[in-house]
Amino acid sequence: MSTAPQSPISNRQGSVTSVRLPLREIPIFRGRSGAWYNHHHQVTSLGGRLFATWSSSFTNEDEPGQSMMLATSDDGGGSWSEARTLLAAPRGEHDLAILTSMGLHVHGELLVAYCGSYEYTAHGLSYYRREGSNHKGWSEKPFHQDSHCKILVSRDGGGTWRQEGRIERFVPNLCPQPVAGGRLILPGNMWFPYTDDPVGITGWKIAGIPRLPADYYDDPDGFGRGKSYRGDEFPCCEGSFFQTGDGVIHMMLRTERGWLAVCESRDRGQSYSEPMRTDYSDSNCRFHFGRLPDGRWFGLTCPNLEHQDDPAAFLGRTPMVLALSEDGVLFNRHYVLGDEPYGAPVNPGFHKHGRYGYPSCHIFGDSLLAIYSVNKENIACVRCPLASLASRDTAAS
DSSP states (O other): OOOOOEEEEEOOTTTSOEEEOOOOOEEEEOOBTTBOEEEEEEEEEETTEEEEEEEEESSSTTOTTOEEEEEEESSTTSSOOOOEEEEOOOBOSSSBOEEEEEEEEEETTEEEEEEEEEEEOHHHHHHHHHHSSOOOSOOSSOSEEEEEEEEEEESSTTSOOEEEEEEETBOOSSOOEEOTTSOEEOOOSSBOOEESOTTSSSOOBOOBSSSOOTTOOBSTTHHHHHHHHHTOSSOOEEEEEEEOTTSOEEEEEEOSSSEEEEEEESSTTSOOOOOEEEEEEOOSOOOEEEEOTTSOEEEEEOOOOTTTTOHHHHTTOOOEEEEEESSSSBEEEEEEEEOOOOOOOSSOOTTOOOTTEEEEEEEETTEEEEEEEETTTEEEEEEEEGGGSOOHHHHHO
């Protein structure tokens, strides 16, 4: 069993004062009959229009038939259109496939959508029907087959879509983000493919955590096998990265241990270090790292460790905190974007929990728009004025 080295990255949770911002929750989609599960949301913009995407299924997480949805806003996120299906789950060998929405990349007037896809093996489907949930660990018999990322393109502002690319054996975690020089990196669990195609369709090359088996596949089942093969003390999954001024890419990783790990690349994403522990707290929830227009780095997470000994409360995923950093190491300026208590979903289902599930964000004009799921049932957002986030000068005064 390998022991991870320590990284200096920290959010100093519990030792810094948080500023609560009075933000109004804006509904994007409410769960309903035939679509009680909604999650894996992201938001971006083209021109003056915002585009929200997410995964939707009948009742449970990652059940056959889960599809990719789309809604738009023309008033800065204040109101949203009716949701429509961007891509429906196709029929697989044993049942409908499972699609996992992973957001949109904008290039010029093009919208490029990324959608993870896999289907259950006969063994996996039997497990799902018996246990009622997706298997997320390693076993001798694979649970998934035909895992890949579909890449679709719209040339008419999201009206119509056509598949134009595919990445084999890979289900991403977030849409691609650029690093210095324009290279795009597509974060996954233990793989982080990159391309120098600015459109993000072709030329994807596999990179990621070292020492993975030759037959590794990076999807919700595969990273458990990667942990077992590598002999790690913790799992690594659901990456999101930021790049500091020295060119180093810091790929932050969920561990389900109450803190995040990080692996680093010094060659623009072609190779990565072994994962390191950080002191950035985490309540077992996907997160989003990046950089504000003023140059500060941010981490949008659910960092509260108050209930880490109570699994049910720990997965409540509240509050949602935007932590800012002047140096990409110490994220010690905390803004609470939402702190409503956790409540049960209207229509219970497998793995349905979390008041501010999987928060991610997009800079739109003079605001930061944070999108999240509520109990993996509703999709909602808040608009945070950038002016409410103290600047360097204010922070120093």
